[in-house]
Amino acid sequence: MELTKTIAISGKPGLFNIISQSKGGFVVQSLGDQKKFPISNTHNVSVLNDIAIYTYEKEVPLREVFLTINEKESGKKTISHKSDNKTLINYFIEILPDFDQERVYPSNIKKVLQWYNILIAAEFDFSTIKESEETENPEKTEES
Incomplete structure (x- = not known):
């Protein structure tokens, strides 16, 4: 997958x-x-893979947001998308502190969390995201 x-x-x-x-x-x-x-x-x-979340400086790919959630939750499900808006916003601030709160609505946060939980239930391998990130953006090595 x-x-x-x-x-x-x-x-x-x-x-x-x-x-x-x-x-x-x-x-x-x-x-x-x-x-x-x-x-x-x-x-x-x-x-x-083509969806991104607005921040005040750039657009962050959804896959990076999923990776952050996955690391925070140690590969387990996250909070329910049915939580109240204040809880959802506070959680998302922990995940993506500089998300644009004027353009990213609670309904968007609900979708992201719901999709993440669906992927967890389907046993999605989040390491495939890390691998694709590394092949797309190989880190520069420093020369001594």
């Missing part, structure tokens, strides 16, 4: 993996109940 093939479909709860692609759309599988079904190109789809 990769974030590049994991999507959210507008109007459908949960997350889905793209199984195959056709001219008219995709065949997806729900991460929750493992049911497979087709979706057409007319559905509004968001690939998790």
Whole structure:
């Protein structure tokens, strides 16, 4: 399972993996109940790997936010997305202190936490995010 093939479909709860692609759309599988079904190109789809969270200085990829949550929670589930808005905002400040509170709404935070918990329940391997980050952004080594 990769974030590049994991999507959210507008109007459908949960997350889905793209199984195959056709001219008219995709065949997806729900991460929750493992049911497979087709979706057409007319559905509004968001690939998790392409989503970013606004901060005051830049946009932070969702995968980095997931990694931070995963490290904070030691690979376990996080707080419920059904918590009150104040709790959600305070938690998100711990995860991403400089997130833009005027452009990132509590509803956005709810989605991020809900998606994270769905990935945990589906036994997503967050080390794959670290590996892809390292191959995309190799760290410069210092010369002595």
